[in-house]
Amino acid sequence: MPRIIIDGRPIDCREDISVLQAALDAGGDVPHYCYHPGLSIVASCRLCLMEMKVPNPRTQEPDWSPKLLPACQTPVRDGMEVRFHSERVRENQRSCMEFFLLNHPLDCPVCDQSGECWLQDYSFKFGRAESRMIDEKCKNPKKDVGPHTLLYQDRCVMCTRCVRFTQEISGTSELCVVNRGSRCEIDAFPGKPLANPLQGNVVDLCPVGALLDKQFLFRQRVWLLTSTPSICAGCATGCAIWVDHNQGTLWRLRPRYNPGVNDWWMCDDGRFGWRYVHDGKRIAAPRVRRGSEQTTPDWAAVPQLVRFRIEEHVRRHGGATLAAVLSPFMTCEEAWLLIRVLRDKAPASTLVLGPVPTAGETRHFPVGATGNTVKFTIQAEKCPNRRGIELLLAAAGGNVLTFEQFAEQAGKGEFKGAWIVGGYPQPWVDKATAKLAAQFELLIVQDIFENDLLPGAAIVLPACAWAEREGCFVNARGLIQPFQRALNPPAGAQRDGQYLYEIAGFQGLYSGVRVRAMMAEKIPAFAQLHEPPPMPRHAH
Amino acid sequence: MAWPTIDRNQPAGDSGAAPLLSEAVREKIRSFFARYETKRAALLPALHIVQDALGHVPPQAMVEVAEVLDIAPAAVLDTASFYTHFWTHPKGAQVIVVCRGLTCEVLGGNAVLEELKRLLGIDEHGTSADGRYSLVTEDCLAGCDHGPCLLIGEKLHRRVRPEDVARILADPDNGRLAYERSTLFDAPSSAPGEPGAGNGTGGVHEKGSG
Ligand code: SF4
Ligand code: FES
Numbered sequence: 001m002p003r004i005i006i007d008g009r010p011i012d013c014r015e016d017i018s019v020l021q022a023a024l025d026a027g028g029d030v031p032h033y034c035y036h037p038g039l040s041i042v043a044s045c046r047l048c049l050m051e052m053k054v055p056n057p058r059t060q061e062p063d064w065s066p067k068l069l070p071a072c073q074t075p076v077r078d079g080m081e082v083r084f085h086s087e088r089v090r091e092n093q094r095s096c097m098e099f100f101l102l103n104h105p106l107d108c109p110v111c112d113q114s115g116e117c118w119l120q121d122y123s124f125k126f127g128r129a130e131s132r133m134i135d136e137k138c139k140n141p142k143k144d145v146g147p148h149t150l151l152y153q154d155r156c157v158m159c160t161r162c163v164r165f166t167q168e169i170s171g172t173s174e175l176c177v178v179n180r181g182s183r184c185e186i187d188a189f190p191g192k193p194l195a196n197p198l199q200g201n202v203v204d205l206c207p208v209g210a211l212l213d214k215q216f217l218f219r220q221r222v223w224l225l226t227s228t229p230s231i232c233a234g235c236a237t238g239c240a241i242w243v244d245h246n247q248g249t250l251w252r253l254r255p256r257y258n259p260g261v262n263d264w265w266m267c268d269d270g271r272f273g274w275r276y277v278h279d280g281k282r283i284a285a286p287r288v289r290r291g292s293e294q295t296t297p298d299w300a301a302v303p304q305l306v307r308f309r310i311e312e313h314v315r316r317h318g319g320a321t322l323a324a325v326l327s328p329f330m331t332c333e334e335a336w337l338l339i340r341v342l343r344d345k346a347p348a349s350t351l352v353l354g355p356v357p358t359a360g361e362t363r364h365f366p367v368g369a370t371g372n373t374v375k376f377t378i379q380a381e382k383c384p385n386r387r388g389i390e391l392l393l394a395a396a397g398g399n400v401l402t403f404e405q406f407a408e409q410a411g412k413g414e415f416k417g418a419w420i421v422g423g424y425p426q427p428w429v430d431k432a433t434a435k436l437a438a439q440f441e442l443l444i445v446q447d448i449f450e451n452d453l454l455p456g457a458a459i460v461l462p463a464c465a466w467a468e469r470e471g472c473f474v475n476a477r478g479l480i481q482p483f484q485r486a487l488n489p490p491a492g493a494q495r496d497g498q499y500l501y502e503i504a505g506f507q508g509l510y511s512g513v514r515v516r517a518m519m520a521e522k523i524p525a526f527a528q529l530h531e532p533p534p535m536p537r538h539a540h
Numbered sequence: 541m542a543w544p545t546i547d548r549n550q551p552a553g554d555s556g557a558a559p560l561l562s563e564a565v566r567e568k569i570r571s572f573f574a575r576y577e578t579k580r581a582a583l584l585p586a587l588h589i590v591q592d593a594l595g596h597v598p599p600q601a602m603v604e605v606a607e608v609l610d611i612a613p614a615a616v617l618d619t620a621s622f623y624t625h626f627w628t629h630p631k632g633a634q635v636i637v638v639c640r641g642l643t644c645e646v647l648g649g650n651a652v653l654e655e656l657k658r659l660l661g662i663d664e665h666g667t668s669a670d671g672r673y674s675l676v677t678e679d680c681l682a683g684c685d686h687g688p689c690l691l692i693g694e695k696l697h698r699r700v701r702p703e704d705v706a707r708i709l710a711d712p713d714n715g716r717l718a719y720e721r722s723t724l725f726d727a728p729s730s731a732p733g734e735p736g737a738g739n740g741t742g743g744v745h746e747k748g749s750g
Pocket of ligand 2: 031032033034035042043044045046047048049070071072073
């Protein structure tokens with residue numbers, strides 16, 4: 001482990017990293033634009049320059065080199081000494097910041113990036129308050145560079161992070177630098193706009209307000225947003241994300257650093273696929289049917305009611321005629337509670353993994369990458385927790401069927417009652433499934449949107465979108481990733497976890513942590529959670 | 541203020557037309573592949589070949605070059621736009637480059653530029669009506685010791701006065717470089733230490749603008 005001295009402080013750092021990364025890891029704030037740990041190093045912004053001790057050619061004594069060196073491009077070497085707290089380094093930072101602002105329109109009041117902008121922060125901390133430029137500023141046109149992305153060229157600092165992302169991570173190379181010197185611009189070839197499914201990342205990568213997300217444009221000031229750590233429910237990759245929300249409304253999703261899973265990235269399907277959360281057509285209240293009469297019970301009465309109906313069914317038809325279809329959109333905790341309810345009342349009941357939605361093929365990036373060169377993967381399996389449900393079914397044992405087997409046996413009339421959990425963002429009930437369900441004497445449905453199962457259901461319970469759930473998902477690599485609840489369910493609804501917790505006979509508030517502790521006693525795997533480390537405080 | 545947005549979802553005007561690069565041009569580009577480790581490395585020769593063949597490198601030609609080199613069109617645009625040598629729109633048969641460097645300007649470069657504009661009837665970046673000349677300026681033509689300078693094709697015209705401009709424009713050979721040889725080189729032993737051997741630069745000027 002190399003030990004280097006930064007500003008007089010000895011620091012033990014990882015092998016094969018740059019001095020800049022070492023300084024950031026140690027909690028230092030070194031301004032930088034072009035450096036990003038996930039991209040190649042170009043050392044073009046010159047903001048991270050430092051002083052380094054090198055042997056004086058005359059005396060061979062280590063002395064501060066007369067030339068400033070880029071910290072991002074200088075690898076750590078044991079025993080090296082560098083400093084950032086020096087007048088020469090500060091003067092360079094001030095000059096760089098003045099240079100970056102030469103043509104900048106200073107339109108913070110109407111800029112989306114305002115509040116999370118590294119031009120603002122660095123100007124404040126490292127910049128010069130006044131610009132000496134007296135010439136007229138260049139005004140560059142905006143560019144529509146892709147279906148989700150706008151480029152406000154006049155705010156760009158030419159760090160080329162966005163260009164390198166399309167070259168090195170998505171592998172699609174849509175962006176380039178046109179012209180030269182002070183006329184440099186970021187551009188896409190006419191008719192070949194950003195078309196890759198990772199394009200949203202260039203907006204996160206852009207340290208300033210140049211690249212912007214069209215859907216988020218002018219929607220919220222970022223300082224009004226609360227960021228809750230979550231896991232994307234879009235596919236089995238299980239990207240760590242931030243859910244940015246304000247007063248119960250979701251505004252955007254951003255990737256959260258998660259080395260080895262999604263690193264710094266996420267795909268556009270996940271990023272932009274949350275609109276259904278605020279769909280006005282969501283089921284927002286429980287429903288109970290007796291004969292042709294349908295009522296909306298008080299939530300307080302629901303646990304008793306559900307338990308009673310199940311007990312009644314078991315008494316009449318026996319537990320073996322009962323099945324539960326668990327959705328791969330449930331958290332492990334919710335599934336565990338439901339299994340517990342069912343197996344408690346009817347040990348011979350059957351457990352089924354619900355349909356697993358897929359779309360196309362699993363895609364690897366950069367385009368064409370295989371094996372070690374893969375930097376990002378979008379799974380064809382469009383649900384977050386198939387493996388979690390499988391893990392729980394295996395641990396539960398007893399009668400376990402696939403959805404096809406269940407459909408076949410149900411078609412033969414072997415089941416008389418079922419608890420079916422949906423929660424799929426897309427319509428998922430086909431004619432055959434609806435027909436099957438129609439024959440059950442007791443049908444409990446937990447779902448998010450109206451569908452053909454509901455008319456025949458004795459009890460309908462509203463299901464939540466993932467941002468309203470709390471618990472853990474098991475991703476394609478088998479990592480158990482816990483996440484927090486960001487939003488409350490729509491008015492009138494209750495969280496799945498909460499009502500399942502109460503139906504299972506527990507009192508008080510559902511908490512993922514508490515349920516997980518109980519699960520871990522029976523299934524030790526749940527004691528091994530995958531929780532990514534945070535990014536260094538001043539890294540971006 | 542009207543603030544335009546350029547739409548990059550729209551292809552450039554000339555796309556969808558018949559291919560611009562003939563098979564011969566493509567083959568000439570491919571013949572450079574053997575020289576380099578990657579096809580991408582043949583990009584600069586390819587741009588020269590295309591500009592020689594078409595006179596300029598329009599967007600459609602960039603797409604076709606990208607196909608031949610197996611790279612993204614954006615990568616071709618990146619390089620082609622970096623070098624002012626490459627034109628993305630049609631240019632005249634000859635390009636006149638006037639130096640706007642400090643020395644040339646002090647020595648009267650602006651008057652030469654104005655005279656060119658007047659005689660050609662165009663502004664900077666324009667092309668004369670007969671298609672013979674396009675006019676641009678550059679920061680330095682590396683002839684500061686003989687300013688004001690202007691470059692036509694391969695030939696650098698030095699110490700140009702406004703009154704020389706008409707003559708230069710009329711000269712059909714104004715863009716062709718006639719290599720000057722020093723007298724030392726031609727006859728090293730016959731004229732040892734002759735004072736006239738060193739004054740070659742003046743000769744260049746006279747022949748160059750004459
Ligand atoms: S658009 Fe943003 S990311 Fe791209 S070069 Fe400009 S500042 Fe950097
Ligand atoms: S030069 Fe080091 S971060 Fe840009």
